[in-house]
Amino acid sequence: MFRNKDGGSAWRSRFPEVVTCVRCLREKDTLEVDRLMWCKDCRAAARRRAAWWGWGVGGVAAAGLALWIWLVVRPSALVRGGWIATVVAAFWLVGRLARELAYGLMRYRNRKAVEAVPPGPTGMGT
Numbered sequence: 540m541f542r543n544k545d546g547g548s549a550w551r552s553r554f555p556e557v558v559t560c561v562r563c564l565r566e567k568d569t570l571e572v573d574r575l576m577w578c579k580d581c582r583a584a585a586r587r588r589a590a591w592w593g594w595g596v597g598g599v600a601a602a603g604l605a606l607w608i609w610l611v612v613r614p615s616a617l618v619r620g621g622w623i624a625t626v627v628a629a630f631w632l633v634g635r636l637a638r639e640l641a642y643g644l645m646r647y648r649n650r651k652a653v654e655a656v657p658p659g660p661t662g663m664g665t
Contacts, residue, residue: 555569556569557569560572560576560581561575561649562650562655563578563581565578575646575649585645586642589639592637593634593638593639594634597629597630597631597633597634597637600630604625605626608622608625
């Protein structure tokens with residue numbers, strides 16, 4: 540959509556060739572970071588962390604739904620398989636939704652990772 544004269548991305552042309560990833564604080568080439576200045580490794584780590592949150596929330600929601608079905612609905616033996624499928628579907632859907640929301644929240648907050656180590660001073664004349 541927006542390109543500079545050289546055919547590259549317009550936002551990348553405004554930055555130097557080496558930038559610091561805002562998540563891990565390591566210096567990366569401009570081509571290795573996205574528009575929020577996250578490197579590929581940091582995006583993958585955030586996806587993994589969001590997946591843990593998503594499956595955890597999905598599991599709690601599915602357990603709550605199963606408890607509600609068992610105590611309130613009290614399904615008969617004939618349709619128990621349908622209710623099990625409902626719980627499994629709820630686990631998958633809520634887990635997927637929570638994972639995407641967690642990843643989006645991490646990207647929105649745009650804070651450095653807990654394990655990030657700031658780079659040492661360079662060019663300070665030591």
